[in-house]
Amino acid sequence: MPAGFAAPGVLFAGNSSAPDRAFYRRVFNKLPRDQYTRYVEVGVGSFAAALVAANAGIPPPSMETSDVTLYTGIVGTYVSGGDLAGLGMTLDGEPVEIPDAPPHEQAAHLLYVHWLARMQAKPEGDYWTNLVTDMVEREAEYKARLAGSLKQIGDRLPGVKFTPKCMWDHIAEAEDDPHALIIAAPPTYKAGFEKFFVTGGRIEWAEPKYSVFDPDVDMQRLADHMRDKPALLMFLQEERSGIAAHETPVFAHPLGDVARAFVISNRPEEIFKLTGGPKVALGMSRSTGPTSLPIIPRTTRSPTGPAWRSSRPRARRWTTTATSGRGAWTPATGRAHT
Numbered sequence: 001m002p003a004g005f006a007a008p009g010v011l012f013a014g015n016s017s018a019p020d021r022a023f024y025r026r027v028f029n030k031l032p033r034d035q036y037t038r039y040v041e042v043g044v045g046s047f048a049a050a051l052v053a054a055n056a057g058i059p060p061p062s063m064e065t066s067d068v069t070l071y072t073g074i075v076g077t078y079v080s081g082g083d084l085a086g087l088g089m090t091l092d093g094e095p096v097e098i099p100d101a102p103p104h105e106q107a108a109h110l111l112y113v114h115w116l117a118r119m120q121a122k123p124e125g126d127y128w129t130n131l132v133t134d135m136v137e138r139e140a141e142y143k144a145r146l147a148g149s150l151k152q153i154g155d156r157l158p159g160v161k162f163t164p165k166c167m168w169d170h171i172a173e174a175e176d177d178p179h180a181l182i183i184a185a186p187p188t189y190k191a192g193f194e195k196f197f198v199t200g201g202r203i204e205w206a207e208p209k210y211s212v213f214d215p216d217v218d219m220q221r222l223a224d225h226m227r228d229k230p231a232l233l234m235f236l237q238e239e240r241s242g243i244a245a246h247e248t249p250v251f252a253h254p255l256g257d258v259a260r261a262f263v264i265s266n267r268p269e270e271i272f273k274l275t276g277g278p279k280v281a282l283g284m285s286r287s288t289g290p291t292s293l294p295i296i297p298r299t300t301r302s303p304t305g306p307a308w309r310s311s312r313p314r315a316r317r318w319t320t321t322a323t324s325g326r327g328a329w330t331p332a333t334g335r336a337h338t
Contacts, residue, residue: 019281020236021052022181023251023263027234028056030274031181036232038180039063042167045072047079047153047160061159066170068210069197070114076162078107079154087164088206091117104154108147112139114203121200166210171222175229184235186222190214211235219245219264226266233266253281263306 022202039058041050053260054060073087084106096113098106116135120126122198163170167184174180183267201225219237226233237245238255244262249284250271251263266269272278 006214015139017255017261019253019254020185020251020261020263021048022281023279024049024052024234025276026279027271028053028058031058033057036181037062038177039183040170040172040174041065041178041183042165043071043184043186044076045185046075048155048184050160051153051156052079053183056161060157061161063157063160064170064174065160065162066167067162068164068166068208070203070205070207071111071197073164074107074110074114075150075153076164078103078150078164079157079311080160082162083232084110086206088204089114090204092202093204094105104151105143105147107150108143111150112143114197114199115142117199117202118197121198121202145186153248154285164206164208167213168211171226175268178230180231182226182231182235184222184233186213186215186235186237188215188238190216195204215239217243218335223264223266229266230265233264233269234271237262237264240299249278250275251279251281262295320325 008268039050039053039062041063044050044067048066050060050063050065063081067073067076070087070089074084074089077084077087077142078231081103084098087110089110091113096110096241099109101109112135116132119132119135121129145213171182171184174182215237219239222233222235233252234280237259238259239245239251240259242258242260244260244264246262246264246266247266248268249262250265250268253261255261266277
């Protein structure tokens, strides 16, 4: 994929970080299988946490997942063996034709159409124009990589269930079940996913009714609502204030200099029995102090004229030679080594 252009794999990155998934894995590995027989994940996104659960031994047929975005609707419908035509996806008012192909390639086609419409809805500018041009000219390659990622997810989650559904409705269906583990990773920003997937109204589908999640109030609402429920809850909270939605978060790690990520549970003591107590993942150590370097780079007068030239080395970029396909570091002139 050309430098600076979107790689299809970014769609499957998930909205949980590596420390969050590592903590989930620790819990899933110790979770009593005879006690918790029902895995429920709301706002499942790219199925990142579900894949962690499957790797830890939680059987995919015991998993119920849901979300309200078309992106996850496509991924989830494919992974669960559902009917992609039932999504009712249209582009500019016309039904999106589903190709006569294997299911993972059909889902890749729908993802590509959705993704391209999103990129075409971006503000005018060289970056977005070039990205759209690249997607159109190399449509087959984009679809092939999307299909490959989808196939990998489907192969690892055989039997998983998916339904387009509001998270609050799905939680209500499972909250009174003492055998249910509920996982959630709600949006960090109000209408964050709606803004991320905007197509300017060109794409429509059989979208379920749902409430837009407002993290300023709904993180606390979720923690309070589930506090005394029989189901076991774990959800991810990213918070700039540093104040967790529960007085006893089970896991935390920094996000930059001010924000924090917490994993919240309605029964922290039960989680602590599995993990050995509350856990914290430390970020990279930072230190500040005076530098011996000048604030403004030193300059020298060019021997060929009055222009000033910085003594700092020129930036270098990674390029690929057209003949060999091998990369080489070259000055930032755009000329590749040959």
